[in-house]
Structure formats: C-alpha cells, structure tokens
Amino acid sequence: MSRSYAQERREARAQRIERDRLRTALHRERRMAAALRRAAGSIASAQYRTGSIVAYTLRTAGPGSGKSLARAHEEADRRERALAARAHSAGQASRALAGASATAAARAAVLAERRDHLKTARTRVKRGLRAARGELRKLAATAARSGSCGGLPxxxxxxxxxxxxxxxxxxxxxxxxxxxxxxxxxxxxxxxxxxxxxxxxxxxxxxxxxxxxxxxxxxxxxxxxxxxxxxxxxxxxxxxxxxxxxxxxxxxxxxxxxxxxxxxxxxxxxxxxxxxxxxxxxxxxxxxxxxxxxxxxxxxxxxx
CATH class of the missing domain: 2.70.70.10 (Glucose Permease (Domain IIA))
Structure with a gap:
C-alpha cells in the first residue's frame, strides 16, 4: 500500500509538471501563430494597395538593392509560401498542444483523486495496525505472566x-x-x-x-x-x-x-x-x- 501511494504521488507530480510545460508551449505557439498571421496580413494589405506583392518586397528590401523584377517576384512568392506554411504548422501545433494539455490536466485530476483515496486507505490501515499491535502486546504480557510463553492459535x-x-x-x-x-x-x-x-x-x-x-x-x-x-x-x-x-x-x-x-x-x-x-x-x-x-x-x- 505504501509503495502504491508513493508511486501515485510521484506520477501525479510528473503529470502536473507535464501539464504546466504543455500550457507554456501552447501559449508560445499561439503567440507565434498570431505574429505570423500579422506578417501575412501585412503582405496581403500591401498587395491589395499596390496590386502587386512585388512592390511590398521591393520596399522592404530597400532602394538600390539591384534585384531584378523577376528575382524580387520569386523572393516575394517564396516568402509568402513559407509564411503560409509556418502559419499552418503553428495552428496544428497549437491544436495538438491544447489537446495534450487538456489530457494532462484530466490525468492529473484523476491521479489526485486516487492519491487522496490511497492516503485515506493508508491512514485506515495504520490505525488497524496500531490497534492490532496494542492487542498483541496485551496478549503477550498475559501469556508471559501465565507461563504459556505466548503461543498463537x-x-x-x-x-x-x-x-x-x-x-x-x-x-x-x-x-x-x-x-x-x-x-x-x-x-x-x-x-x-x-x-x-x-x-x-x-x-x-x-x-x-x-x-x-x-x-x-x-x-x-x-x-x-x-x-x-x-x-x-x-x-x-x-x-x-x-x-x-x-x-x-x-x-x-x-x-x-x-x-x-x-x-x-x-x-x-x-x-x-x-x-x-x-x-x-x-x-x-x-x-x-x-x-x-x-x-x-x-x-x-x-x-x-
């Protein structure tokens, strides 16, 4: 019983640590996803105003860059695809972390309940053991005085x-x-x-x-x-x-x-x-x- 109780306590503590880690990672991924959405929005806004994503890329690259129009267009297109892919991955990670965090929290709650149950059972067993030891001491003292040497049934x-x-x-x-x-x-x-x-x-x-x-x-x-x-x-x-x-x-x-x-x-x-x-x-x-x-x-x- 004592080993099970100790194991449950260690497992519950590990689950709480894992739950907190997942929550932290979830918040980080959500911040990253929000930043990526803002960056993608900036590109979309520039394209809407200028009619071309190239203008946004040239403006961010700075004057005198020496890039050709074709290269600027390729770079802008690559960045847009990369941003979209990262935003999609960040969204998937956020959803996965949210699910894992909820699972960890539920597992921690179950382990906490089991820990409390084991603690109660352990206390009950200890009380019974103390009572049994007290009774055994009385029987032993009586047996020793009577000369029976304390043989059990x-x-x-x-x-x-x-x-x-x-x-x-x-x-x-x-x-x-x-x-x-x-x-x-x-x-x-x-x-x-x-x-x-x-x-x-x-x-x-x-x-x-x-x-x-x-x-x-x-x-x-x-x-x-x-x-x-x-x-x-x-x-x-x-x-x-x-x-x-x-x-x-x-x-x-x-x-x-x-x-x-x-x-x-x-x-x-x-x-x-x-x-x-x-x-x-x-x-x-x-x-x-x-x-x-x-x-x-x-x-x-x-x-x-």
Missing part, C-alpha cells in the same frame, strides 16, 4: 508461516528481522546488563516477523525471566541462536525450521525498554557463551 501460526517468503537455500544464513534499526550493541555496558550486553538489539515494532537465521531445531521456548518470551534454535556445528522479548511464538520446541522461516513475532516482554528483538549467537544453549552476533553473521556473508 494454530490457525494464526499457520497463516503467518504461509505468508512467509521462500526459505533461504540450505547452508545459507540470513538476518533475524528486516526493516530494523540497530540499537544496543554486543558488549555494551549499562544498568540493564550486569556483565555487559550479551547480544545485539534490533529496534522493530511489536509484531514484526522474526526469522530463524539458519536451518536447525528449536530447543527451548521460555518466558517469565528478563528475556520475556524467548526462543533458542540449535544450528549445525554446535551453534545456537536466541530470540528474546518476543510477543508470540509461531513454532514449538522440537520443531525443525529452515533458514529464513518465521518462528516468532517481536515484542516488548521481559526486561525491555521498548519494542525490539534481542538476538544472540552462542556456543552453548545456556547463557555465558555468546559471541558478537553481527560479526558472526558477517563472516557468513550476511550484512547487518
């Missing part, structure tokens, strides 16, 4: 998985989320971390799909501690990835997942200062063995 989980993009090819790695902003880095100090920050935070809205960075098996789904709703996936060669502060899980322990497969929705549960995904890469499933996840992904060809 199976139908909702299946719909989210079916809407996911195609999995990453086997043996490849990917980012845990898309359209994010990096915030607290690995190793950062602060009041929220007793021994330094053990992962990388990705600032994303509540409900953002969280993807497994690689193929593997879900080994744990926990809730109620500082990580809130949290999931750990075991990958080949003994590597583990953790996804914390979730609002809902789309998979369960023991389930195999592919690289890029959606496994959860981001949230704001646990010891969190705002909506984001806390992401870790570890050598063991338990805490205390984490490495810099951004550097780890970059070594595997994933830019973060």
């Amino acid at each position: 199976r139908a909702a989980s299946r719909a989210a998985v079916e809407a996911a993009p195609a999995p990453v090819p086997r043996g490849k790695w990917t980012r845990p989320v898309e359209h994010y902003r990096l915030t607290a880095p690995f190793g950062g100090a602060g009041g929220h971390w007793a021994d330094g920050h053990t992962g990388q935070d990705f600032a994303v809205p509540v409900g953002t799909p969280v993807r497994s960075i690689g193929s593997g098996r879900i080994v744990s789904l926990t809730c109620g501690d500082g990580f809130g709703i949290s999931m750990v996936v075991r990958h080949r060669r003994g590597w583990y990835s953790q996804y914390a502060h979730l609002s809902a899980a789309l998979a369960v322990p023991g389930e195999r997942v592919g690289a890029g497969e959606r496994i959860a929705l981001s949230g704001d549960t646990g010891n969190s200062t705002g909506p984001h995904l806390h992401f870790e890469v570890r050598r063991k499933p338990s805490r205390g063995s984490s490495v810099d996840p951004v550097a780890w992904l970059r070594k595997r060809g994933v830019r973060v």
